[in-house]
Amino acid sequence: MEDQNKCCKNKWVLLVVALLIIFGGSILFYTQTAVSGTKCEAAKHLKSGEEAGDCYTCHLKTTPKIAQDWFESKHGVMLVKCFVCHGLPDGTGSIEYSANPDPNYICRRCHDPAVTMMEKKFGMRAECNDCHKYHSNSVHHDAYSTTESKKKMDQ
Amino acid sequence: MAISRRNFIKNAAAASAFLALGVAPKAMAAGPGDKVDNWVKGVCRYCGTGCGVMVGVSNGKVITVKGDPNNHNQGILCLKGALLAPVIYAKERVTKPLIRKNGELVEASWDEALDLAASKFKEAIAESDPDSVAYYGSGQALTEETYLASKIFKAGLKSNNVEGNPRLCMASAVGGYVSTFGKDEPMGSYNDLDAATCFFIIGSNTSECHPVLFRRIAARKQNDKNVKIIVCDPRRTNTSRIADLHMSMKPGSDLAILNSMAYVIVNEELDDYRFHNKYVNFMTNDKEKVDFEAYKVFLADYKPEDIEELAGVPAAQIREAAMIFAESSATTSLWCMGINQRIRGVWANNLIHNLHLITGKIGKLGSTPLSLTGQPNACGGVRDTGGLSHLLPAGRLIKKQAHRNQLEEQWGMPKDSLNPKPGLHTMALFQAMNDGKVKVVLTLCTNPAQSLPNVLKYREGLEKCFNVAIEAFSDAISLKYADVVFPPAFWVERTGVFGCTERRYALVEQAIEPPGECRPSVNILIDLALRIGVDPALIPYKNSDDIWDEWRKVSAMTPYNFEGITRERLKKESGIKWPCPTEDHPGTDIRYVRGEDPNIPLDYPDKYHFYGKPDGRAVVWMRPQKPAAEPAGGDYPFTLTTGRVIDHWHTATMTGKVPEIARSFPNAYVEVNTKDAKRMGINHGDNVKLTTRRGDMTFKARVGDVCEPGLVFVPWFDPKLLINELTIDAIDPGSKQPEFKICACQVEKV
Numbered sequence: 001m002e003d004q005n006k007c008c009k010n011k012w013v014l015l016v017v018a019l020l021i022i023f024g025g026s027i028l029f030y031t032q033t034a035v036s037g038t039k040c041e042a043a044k045h046l047k048s049g050e051e052a053g054d055c056y057t058c059h060l061k062t063t064p065k066i067a068q069d070w071f072e073s074k075h076g077v078m079l080v081k082c083f084v085c086h087g088l089p090d091g092t093g094s095i096e097y098s099a100n101p102d103p104n105y106i107c108r109r110c111h112d113p114a115v116t117m118m119e120k121k122f123g124m125r126a127e128c129n130d131c132h133k134y135h136s137n138s139v140h141h142d143a144y145s146t147t148e149s150k151k152k153m154d155q
Numbered sequence: 156m157a158i159s160r161r162n163f164i165k166n167a168a169a170a171s172a173f174l175a176l177g178v179a180p181k182a183m184a185a186g187p188g189d190k191v192d193n194w195v196k197g198v199c200r201y202c203g204t205g206c207g208v209m210v211g212v213s214n215g216k217v218i219t220v221k222g223d224p225n226n227h228n229q230g231i232l233c234l235k236g237a238l239l240a241p242v243i244y245a246k247e248r249v250t251k252p253l254i255r256k257n258g259e260l261v262e263a264s265w266d267e268a269l270d271l272a273a274s275k276f277k278e279a280i281a282e283s284d285p286d287s288v289a290y291y292g293s294g295q296a297l298t299e300e301t302y303l304a305s306k307i308f309k310a311g312l313k314s315n316n317v318e319g320n321p322r323l324c325m326a327s328a329v330g331g332y333v334s335t336f337g338k339d340e341p342m343g344s345y346n347d348l349d350a351a352t353c354f355f356i357i358g359s360n361t362s363e364c365h366p367v368l369f370r371r372i373a374a375r376k377q378n379d380k381n382v383k384i385i386v387c388d389p390r391r392t393n394t395s396r397i398a399d400l401h402m403s404m405k406p407g408s409d410l411a412i413l414n415s416m417a418y419v420i421v422n423e424e425l426d427d428y429r430f431h432n433k434y435v436n437f438m439t440n441d442k443e444k445v446d447f448e449a450y451k452v453f454l455a456d457y458k459p460e461d462i463e464e465l466a467g468v469p470a471a472q473i474r475e476a477a478m479i480f481a482e483s484s485a486t487t488s489l490w491c492m493g494i495n496q497r498i499r500g501v502w503a504n505n506l507i508h509n510l511h512l513i514t515g516k517i518g519k520l521g522s523t524p525l526s527l528t529g530q531p532n533a534c535g536g537v538r539d540t541g542g543l544s545h546l547l548p549a550g551r552l553i554k555k556q557a558h559r560n561q562l563e564e565q566w567g568m569p570k571d572s573l574n575p576k577p578g579l580h581t582m583a584l585f586q587a588m589n590d591g592k593v594k595v596v597l598t599l600c601t602n603p604a605q606s607l608p609n610v611l612k613y614r615e616g617l618e619k620c621f622n623v624a625i626e627a628f629s630d631a632i633s634l635k636y637a638d639v640v641f642p643p644a645f646w647v648e649r650t651g652v653f654g655c656t657e658r659r660y661a662l663v664e665q666a667i668e669p670p671g672e673c674r675p676s677v678n679i680l681i682d683l684a685l686r687i688g689v690d691p692a693l694i695p696y697k698n699s700d701d702i703w704d705e706w707r708k709v710s711a712m713t714p715y716n717f718e719g720i721t722r723e724r725l726k727k728e729s730g731i732k733w734p735c736p737t738e739d740h741p742g743t744d745i746r747y748v749r750g751e752d753p754n755i756p757l758d759y760p761d762k763y764h765f766y767g768k769p770d771g772r773a774v775v776w777m778r779p780q781k782p783a784a785e786p787a788g789g790d791y792p793f794t795l796t797t798g799r800v801i802d803h804w805h806t807a808t809m810t811g812k813v814p815e816i817a818r819s820f821p822n823a824y825v826e827v828n829t830k831d832a833k834r835m836g837i838n839h840g841d842n843v844k845l846t847t848r849r850g851d852m853t854f855k856a857r858v859g860d861v862c863e864p865g866l867v868f869v870p871w872f873d874p875k876l877l878i879n880e881l882t883i884d885a886i887d888p889g890s891k892q893p894e895f896k897i898c899a900c901q902v903e904k905v
């Protein structure tokens with residue numbers, strides 16, 4: 001009886017493992033083949049090894065709104081480029097690649113006083129971005145209305 | 156650690172990406188999971204902004220770097236500073252002494268390498284004289300390192316051939332401050348940036364070269380929309396994005412534009428007569444004292460309408476700039492290599508000071524002429540401690556006997572035993588290597604085979620000369636010419652002081668142990684000096700702390716007073732601005748003003764006192780326009796200019812090790828104006844050949860409106876496409892600084 005139980009259990013374990021492998025495999029297959037257009041573009045750069053960190057050039061075409069928002073944002077004016085917070089897309093950078101950078105690690109490098117203040121008030125939060133938009137925290141007021149970049153934009 | 160579902164999926168996706176690409180995440184990649192054991196205070200390794208950093212150490216390794224909230228940068232870093240950690244662990248680090256055998260650099264023991272280097276120094280001095288040896292240092296060396304090296308060579312070996320790369324970047328600013336005010340270094344500080352209502356930025360791409368200061372200027376403008384920003388630059392760089400007025404000048408017309416602004420200020424009666432009547436002398440180029448009326452006559456040649464063609468700037472813009480400069484309540488000028496790297500860089504510096512002196516916009520919070528410095532310790536280490544061939548510590552001059560005698564006394568040397576003849580300035584030094592007159596050179600923390608102008612010309616000398624280098628990275632191209640290489644402890648692997656643009660000195664504390672057999676450069680210098688035979692009594696130091704204490708004493712009683720900046724204070728405080736005479740002195744924000752500058756007695760009768768000059772008056776110099784040494788024209792119709800990009804720093808021996816930077820910005824390129832490109836059929840990405848009188852080189856084109864028509868720009872970080880092979884080595888006769896910024900060239904699509 002016990003043996004039979006064990007055998008049954010083993011079968012179940014095997015089945016679950018097999019299912020997991022198939023499931024995992026399909027995810028892997030999916031992530032490799034889906035959205036082939038953009039993927040191809042990126043892969044081409046990554047293989048060439050050159051300018052893989054020059055995200056902006058491609059994102060200007062593939063996600064123009066995000067690229068433009070960044071350009072107009074404080075981070076854009078100060079040239080805090082994509083890789084500073086996101087790392088390199090193939091994970092070979094000195095910081096971990098992440099689409100949603102961890103504020104405790106990434107934001108603190110420059111905004112430690114602000115993060116610490118917010119942490120004291122509300123506890124550590126995962127998403128500074130919910131209120132302080134990384135990409136569209138523009139240089140507000142009309143301080144820049146007379147500047148060269150605005151004049152150019154208005155033309 | 157519990158892994159959230161989102162993180163799990165994210166990690167799984169990242170892992171699959173690694174599998175697909177066949178790459179593993181780098182061991183140095185630090186992430187949210189890593190816990191910092193302790194934070195150690197320091198200063199960024201890169202630019203002269205001198206941002207304070209906190210270095211996060213885990214298990215004896217630096218895993219992250221963040222801004223120091225208590226330093227002037229208030230926690231902010233630019234992209235280079237935020238990605239500094241991986242530089243320490245570059246696989247190219249030199250970790251053992253190397254000596255050249257059969258043409259190859261091979262590992263050696265410390266004894267072998269030190270003995271070899273010492274024997275070559277002894278040999279050269281015995282065979283000819285002390286002038287046959289030289290030291291070539293760096294604005295990136297610690298203050299203690301430069302002070303020590305300078306003392307070893309000048310006092311120990313009696314050679315005044317002590318130079319450094321600040322000659323290539325800051326010499327004209329030094330000449331400007333000294334000739335106008337009598338003492339080197341800015342009188343203001345970064346605090347002025349928070350109070351200025353007008354910024355006049357000329358010859359500086361602040362946004363890319365001093366990013367954290369640019370942020371401060373932008374923040375100032377955001378807080379007060381009436382703040383005006385004027386940028387005068389032949390390139391429309393990112394700095395101009397926040398400018399109200401961009402004056403797109405022709406290269407080499409800076410002196411005319413500055414005089415023309417003075418013309419407008421004087422003729423519109425916007426000058427502060429009360430101020431300049433009391434605190435200023437007007438002087439001709441021949442050092443003849445004249446009056447304000449004579450100055451007006453001199454300016455008559457610079458009416459905006461008369462120079463607009465030469466300057467390439469509409470007269471109306473020059474008038475507008477002058478009016479904003481003079482009519483704003485507080486004006487700060489900022490400049491950098493665009494002004495300093497000119498054959499009349501000192502004059503250009505003088506003319507900026509003139510604008511402040513005739514309007515009285517000086518010595519008041521928000522009003523100051525602030526020269527931006529390029530390296531983390533050029534102001535500090537090299538200028539203040541006297542690390543150049545004509546200087547002794549704390550603003551003293553080799554040619555003045557009284558100054559030499561002061562040092563001889565302090566250093567415990569017999570009277571009149573220092574060599575009274577100033578040594579060779581940088582370009583003359585490398586020429587002397589070409590000529591075989593300088594036979595042995597010690598370089599510390601610099602890469603002259605990439606950073607000299609017209610560099611191919613000087614490679615011959617580098618090859619001929621016996622070259623001893625203290626250098627951290629094996630791929631620095633200067634090491635091709637090295638005969639002995641000593642591995643130094645890098646950045647936070649040892650303790651020492653950096654001094655930045657605003658006279659602020661801050662401690663870089665040791666956070667980790669150096670790798671392999673690396674040792675602090677001060678210990679390498681001491682060991683080498685002892686083996687050469689320098690009197691041990693001259694260098695009785697155990698470490699950089701001892702040297703700092705001696706430097707404090709040497710600076711005391713001079714206007715460059717560091718006495719109150721003790722090691723203990725530096726450990727606690729995030730930088731202190733000299734002069735600082737006592738331990739309870741907070742440091743000085745504004746020099747030359749009674750009540751602010753401790754060098755002026757509180758009962759001094761006048762508010763301002765330019766004590767660097769015998770009569771206490773600063774000088775308004777009448778400096779005429781001078782074009783570049785090699786202006787565009789004839790067979791070479793384009794102007795070539797060079798500079799930095801935000802991503803890379805200097806010769807990229809450090810930034811090139813950061814994967815994010817290396818892979819976003821691997822190669823130099825040439826910037827071409829859209830109109831020129833159209834005319835010549837050049838498209839973005841095409842190969843373009845640049846030819847100057849020194850050679851040619853091909854780059855990929857970036858077509859756009861950054862450069863003016865007729866101008867092309869190439870960044871100088873890339874050792875593979877080394878633009879300094881094409882730049883010119885003409886120098887300013889005063890400061891001896893080369894004119895990297897302008898030479899004539901041909902542009903051709905290939």
Ligand code: SF4
Pocket residue numbers: 199200201202203204205206231232233234235236237364365366367368
């Ligand atoms: S601005 Fe200069 S000092 Fe500050 S973080 Fe950037 S490179 Fe370092």
